[in-house]
Amino acid sequence: MPVESLVAIDIGNTRVHFALFENFHADEVTPPVSTFSYSTYSSDIQGLRNWLSGDTLPWYTVSVHRSALASLEAFSKIEPRVSSFFAFDHKKLPIEIAIPSPEKVGLDRLAAAVAANHMRQKDRPAIVVDAGTAITVDAVSAQGEFVGGAILPGMRTSAKALASQTDALPQITIDLENKPAAIGTNTTEAMQSGLFWGSVGAVRETIRRVSDQLNSDKPPQIFFSGGDVNYLAPWMDLDIETVDHLVLRGVALAAQTL
Numbered sequence: 001m002p003v004e005s006l007v008a009i010d011i012g013n014t015r016v017h018f019a020l021f022e023n024f025h026a027d028e029v030t031p032p033v034s035t036f037s038y039s040t041y042s043s044d045i046q047g048l049r050n051w052l053s054g055d056t057l058p059w060y061t062v063s064v065h066r067s068a069l070a071s072l073e074a075f076s077k078i079e080p081r082v083s084s085f086f087a088f089d090h091k092k093l094p095i096e097i098a099i100p101s102p103e104k105v106g107l108d109r110l111a112a113a114v115a116a117n118h119m120r121q122k123d124r125p126a127i128v129v130d131a132g133t134a135i136t137v138d139a140v141s142a143q144g145e146f147v148g149g150a151i152l153p154g155m156r157t158s159a160k161a162l163a164s165q166t167d168a169l170p171q172i173t174i175d176l177e178n179k180p181a182a183i184g185t186n187t188t189e190a191m192q193s194g195l196f197w198g199s200v201g202a203v204r205e206t207i208r209r210v211s212d213q214l215n216s217d218k219p220p221q222i223f224f225s226g227g228d229v230n231y232l233a234p235w236m237d238l239d240i241e242t243v244d245h246l247v248l249r250g251v252a253l254a255a256q257t258l
């Protein structure tokens, strides 16, 4: 039975993202009608209540943060507009996981792989880049298996590490709207340059290596998602497809298969 209307949730280490899907069709991987997010550490329950429509809908989630999952599940039990609450584990996600410890893989990585596997051309493997607290660069084989990938620090995570591990470096906010000059002329500019261009280079090199190791007949299709990859995407010099809300779309797709 297709689940045409649902709320898909991605519980990350920094943000919890919610998406409302209506008239969802797997063939088109319908985009969400609306989205909402709050901080993982200070959930904006009033904001969530305001965002929820009048309809009572089933909720489906992937989580990489246990206590945030527990609090959201508790909330779902007292919120009348939640008809059911389902938290995916790796066994329930519709993707083969061809690595030794499938239960250790982040469910957000797997949900993004579900979506990419569905959207890719069937004779090409896929590479899925998702940038949040961490940046992940994952591979889906031409046969449709999640075969692993790479985990890098996200730009904000790297910025925090520089500030906390040094005496002189400040905590900076990452301004992604303005591309930093490569040659910074003060501490903050120098950090902005290193964090941004370093991430661009790190992601590009990791994609190249993952692609080499896939060693496929046809080149992999490269999918980019996550708020921060939109800023990295223009600098990749690669043929990439930016897809908004890849994890949430993967959750909506997975909900159709339960």
Ligand SMILES: Nc1ncnc2c1ncn2[C@@H]1O[C@H](COP(=O)(O)OP(=O)(O)OP(=O)(O)O)[C@@H](O)[C@H]1O
Residues within 6 Å of the ligand: 011, 012, 013, 014, 015, 016, 017, 130, 131, 132, 133, 134, 225, 226, 227, 228
């Ligand atoms: N502290 C914050 N306050 C408001 N928006 C934020 C904050 N941190 C990240 N964002 C928004 O989230 C986007 C990144 O979303 P994404 O889901 O890719 O990562 P995340 O939610 O920060 O990380 P994670 O999924 O690991 O929790 C950013 O582009 C930014 O717009």
Ligand SMILES: CC(C)(CO)[C@@H](O)C(=O)NCCC(=O)O
Residues within 6 Å of the ligand: 012, 013, 064, 104, 105, 106, 107, 108, 109, 132, 133, 134, 136, 151
């Ligand atoms: C890598 C992150 C932090 C990205 O959100 C998440 O997918 C996670 O906690 N993963 C668990 C470890 C793993 O994926 O191998």
Ligand SMILES: [K+]
Residues within 6 Å of the ligand: none
């Ligand atoms: K940890």
